[in-house]
Amino acid sequence: MKEYLHYTVEELSLDKDFINWVRFGTNDDYWTGLLFAFPRKAAHIAEARKIVESFQPIEMPLSEVMVEVEVSKLMNAISAEKSIPKPGKKRSGRWLFLTALAAAAILVFAITFYVPVPNNSRESYSARTAQRKLVEHFNSSDSALNFSLPDGSTIKLSPGSRFSYATRFNDSANRDVFLSGEAAFDVAKNPRKPFRVFSNEIVTKVLGTSFIIRSFDNENDINVSVLTGKVNVFKEGENGVLLTANQQAVYHKDRKSMTKKLNEKPVIISPAISNINMVFEDAPVTQILALLRQAYGINISYDSSILSSCTITADLSDESIYKKLDLVCRAINAEYEVIDSEVFITAKECN
Amino acid sequence: MNFDQNEIDLLLLERIQSGDEHALASLMRTEFRSIYDYGMRFCNCDSTVRDAIQEVFISLWQKRSSASSIVSIRYWLLAAVKNQVLKMMRNESRISNLEDSSLEYSFTVDYSIEEKIITKQDYQERSHLLQEVLAQLSVRQKEVIYLRFYQELDAAEISALMQISAQSVYNLLHESIQRLRKCWHAGVLLRAV
CATH class of the missing domain: 3.55.50.30 (Phage tail protein beta-alpha-beta fold)
Structure with a gap:
């Protein structure tokens, strides 16, 4: 230990060990021992103590x-x-999270108009998928259908929904898929190959993220809600909206307009x-x-x-x-x- | 137990240099409070200070191969955060002070006048007196005192951080302490414990 007995009040107050004792009680035994052994230094020490305390x-x-x-x-x-980024790498445990979210997100669609909208334009699912060599999934059951695509992306297809993609999916420049109905997507990251979902009037373009699309032929609204990452939603040939997590876009077929808002239950x-x-x-x-x-x-x-x-x-x-x-x-x-x-x-x- | 924080930090730094991300996280955990506190003295701008700290740690990570020259981590971090915060403040206010990089800044400190310093019966009056003395300290005195009594930097580090001579550091500390003592001796603040 240092020669504290010869220290002035000022020197003492500036000493690192002394400051530590005042602030944190470090080496308390030593200092109380010093006080006890040299009572005439008590006033000195008390004053130095007050200086340190005042300057806190x-x-x-x-x-x-x-x-x-x-x-x-x-x-x-x-x-x-x-x-x-490693393309095609699938993360496990994600689906549990996604399923819970999907359940929550379904609430988002509670208010949907059942307006029969005739859809025989060239943007419809049937028009888009005609004349192509596609693999098609149709979920005729009453529970969701899970499957994965050749690039490692995973899809959860709701009942009554139809989904298809090119037979030579991995060979094309874009990862294009077609949807009529509702599906949750967990898309494998691949910045060089955009993943595009054509769902009637609306195209959703992503690089790697998770989101849910609801686009039934007989419903007026098309809804895209994002769970993670960034998603670009647009009508072909037009500017669209950029969505980030917890946001959704709604396209109204009757008004031909798109609105952007927060998900009903952000997570x-x-x-x-x-x-x-x-x-x-x-x-x-x-x-x-x-x-x-x-x-x-x-x-x-x-x-x-x-x-x-x-x-x-x-x-x-x-x-x-x-x-x-x-x-x-x-x-x-x-x-x-x-x-x-x-x-x-x-x-x-x-x- | 008296662990020297700097020794722990230096061990962390060694591991950071070998590419250990967890060591970087640990360093941020142990030092965040101190450097955040220092940064907030220059502007009461929480998000700017947090952004500045992120910048400092990211650049520490990027330049980790040349980090062996760091002797005192606390000092290095405080200096880096000060520079970054002042730089960001300058950019935000768009002051065209391109030539003068050592722009005047403010340094705000409020002191806690606790009852243990002053006896109860005359708390009101005395604490007022003490507050007055502390409030009259100059910006530089406040910073020197803060760096010595709160951040526990030594005189050489304070002089480097504030870009003033070691003698000026000593003078600023000495003046401040003398003022405080004069106030005590004039009033009867000082009582035997």
Whole structure:
């Protein structure tokens, strides 16, 4: 140990070991022993102690969860950098997730008009598939039919739906498939070969992701809802919309128009975050919103200068994103609104 | 137990150099709080600071082969985050200060005046006095004090980080401590424990 007995108050207060004792109680035995053995140094030590304590800042609030989010973000960033996509590699365990999502997503279609729409245009399933050498699956059962394509992509075909693809699927420049009805897709990544789904009027183009399409000949709406990744949905020869996870596009045949909105039940898309307990204590609202944005891949807009002073204590586990936003907004007397596929928060400053 | 955090960090750095991603994650876990706290002193802008930290760790990973020159990780990270945050703030505000890269910045610190420093009966009055002294510290004094008493950097590291001489570091620390002591001795803040 150093010659602390000859230290001035100032030298003592600047000593690293001394600071550690004051802040964290490091080597407490040594220092209390010193106090005990040299009582005349007590005033010295007390004053140095107060200097160290006075100069401790109030720490910036930061939740444990946020640190984990940042760690997983970093891990994603460095693995994205080095990984070269391997085509045709299928991930197991994905289907369970996808099936649960599919069930949830079915609710999205609850309000669908059964308008018999005559469909004998050249965009119809029958017109598109005529004159081609195709493999066709028709699901006449009353439960979903699972199968995979030659490139490793997996399809879950709903009852009453029809699906087909070229017999020489792997030899063509594009991975084109045709759908009439409803199917969930988990497409194997292959950036050099776009995967295109022709479902009546609408074409959905992806590189590798999962999504659900519902396009029955006799229904007015065609619906594409994205579970993971990015999806491009368009009418042939026209500009379309780009969808990301938790978003959906609806094409209205009668109005010939496309709308984009959030999925009815957005789910957490970041596997790292789905394991995190969303319990917050005195956490900054801006961090919670950043976490939600990353968890759901949904853009949440707010004025950060207004929200920067707000902290809340809340348990946000086991709730839907809307319930979570409700709880957060109620706590800080704010309101939120969903416009298209974005969440907008209007708030007042917190004190 | 008194683990030296820097020794642990240096072991992590060795593993990072050999390409171990888990070591990079561990380093971020152990150091995130400190460097986030430092970054937030320059602007109260949570997302800018978090982005800056991501940048710093990504570039540490990319340049890991030349990382053996790092002696103190805490110092290296603090310096890198400071540069990155100030750079991003400059870009955001689009200040055309191209020649002057050492743009003036602010450094905000609030201190917790705890009851253990001041006896209860005259808490109100005394804490007010102490707050006043602390508030009167200059931006540089605040940063020097913060780096010494909170981040526990040594004088050489503080001088490199703030680009001032070791003598200036000492002077700034000395002045601040003297002010505080004068305030105590003038008032009767200091009582025997």
